[in-house]
Amino acid sequence: MVGQLAADSIERRSGVSLWRQIADKILHAIAIGDFAENAALPPEVALAERYGVNRHTVRSAIAALVQEGVLRAEQGRGTFVLSRKRLSYPIGARTRFSAGLQGQASERHTVLLTSSVEPASQRVAEGLGLARGTDVIRLETRGEADGRPVSRAAGWFEARRFAGIDAAMTATGSITVSLARFGIDDYLRQSTMLSARHADAADLADLDLQPGAIVLVTVSVNVTPDGQPIQFSESRFPAERVELKLSAL
Amino acid sequence: MVGQLAADSIERRSGVSLWRQIADKILHAIAIGDFAENAALPPEVALAERYGVNRHTVRSAIAALVQEGVLRAEQGRGTFVLSRKRLSYPIGARTRFSAGLQGQASERHTVLLTSSVEPASQRVAEGLGLARGTDVIRLETRGEADGRPVSRAAGWFEARRFAGIDAAMTATGSITVSLARFGIDDYLRQSTMLSARHADAADLADLDLQPGAIVLVTVSVNVTPDGQPIQFSESRFPAERVELKLSAL
DNA sequence: TATAGTTGTCTATATCAATAGACAAATTTA
DNA sequence: TAAATTTGTCTATTGATATAGACAACTATA
Structure with a gap:
């Protein structure tokens, strides 16, 4: 037994x-x-x-x-x-993608899927403290561990301040390193809203899920230590492969 | 439109x-x-x-x-x-049930459903730092806001140290106040694991859900400020009525 | 080698889920 | 009042879901 x-x-x-x-x-x-x-x-x-x-x-x-x-x-x-236990993905004030998964997966990385410039929607503008319609850069990324998708994220940055962050992301493969090029040495997760729902068609394709799966959704704002918003993001995690470990925020 | x-x-x-x-x-x-x-x-x-x-x-x-x-x-x-937006339920180092829902619901309270003494299971023992099989008190509670269930929790306490906490809970209707009677003025949420799944038969009954609904599940340990574990708990939230707001320390 | 235990495949049947169309019943608007 | 809009009810049909039973194919073991 x-x-x-x-x-x-x-x-x-x-x-x-x-x-x-x-x-x-x-x-x-x-x-x-x-x-x-x-x-x-x-x-x-x-x-x-x-x-x-x-x-x-x-x-x-x-x-x-x-x-x-x-x-x-x-x-x-x-x-x-075949598959092992769910990954335990850390969510905290200083969450960095690959750092927290050490020891749980032998290989892990973030892929930049698309980048674009667009006018800020209502919620993005609110999150970043900008006027609605201000140009923002949107980065779509996918996090993978041992070849399986474990997260799908969209991040928004003020376009004027972070011009070229898409290229930096492509070159470095890391948001943290890319932000360092813009003088951001440290940043904190200010707030996170968390919900869960059935995967829709986009989730199925993005995360390689079967219909009927459940996704965890986080919406968060990253700020500099002095409270200035730099990034608004929405991430989706497949509930069958990931659980979230809430650490000190 | x-x-x-x-x-x-x-x-x-x-x-x-x-x-x-x-x-x-x-x-x-x-x-x-x-x-x-x-x-x-x-x-x-x-x-x-x-x-x-x-x-x-x-x-x-x-x-x-x-x-x-x-x-x-x-x-x-x-x-x-008919129904309003989801409640935004705060999860943070000092999460207290009713405090965080102020302004979102006109009436809110916690009901003690059952209490019992049982030997600690493996995970409860681990969470509380006790030997497996040590007697623990289990309190089953339901959180309600405006008459609708918004959470269902099971909390475990070491029986020897917290003998009578069930009576205190019945009398006061508050975990926080009950703990104060045992000299616990302050406590912190040490760790929280978060996952999501389809509601099972128990969830449907406990939270008054329809089959097919999704529940958010948190498993957490509360500790005294000096790190001594006092409570291990598992809570379930109906994803259609609640989202979790991860707040700062 | 024989036997028990397991997954794989087939047929048949009943029920639920989804589509299709028609019309009734109630409300609002011209 | 008449017309348009909307929800409610009914019948009929198709495809997916679930049950039931039988047997084949493969593996491990007595």
């Missing part, structure tokens, strides 16, 4: 199919460490009995997770866990 | 039904303030066209939200928004 899946029941006529709910439960069990890497899942008939559903329904759930790269099924042997 | 719903598409064959996805989108739009209280939703045919689905599918989504108490439909007139 290796792992223990939650025995609580599942909901019918909920708008969420039974196989999706069971897949979520298996993901959760793996995420909290109920199954070690390469551990065998209970046989399909046992899972079916535990959740009170047909074996084929369990198979649908497993098929989705195999498709997702979480499980590996071997005929005659069993079904095995 | 009053509100603006996200134009992005919805996912078919995802394990999450179209009506559930549309209900989620409407909830989100209300939550971020796209619709004022008592504002009219676009007519069903308009919504159906926007999402590329049949009118009856939109009606299923609306029916679920009416059932949930979020919308009110009036034949011949339209469909109207």
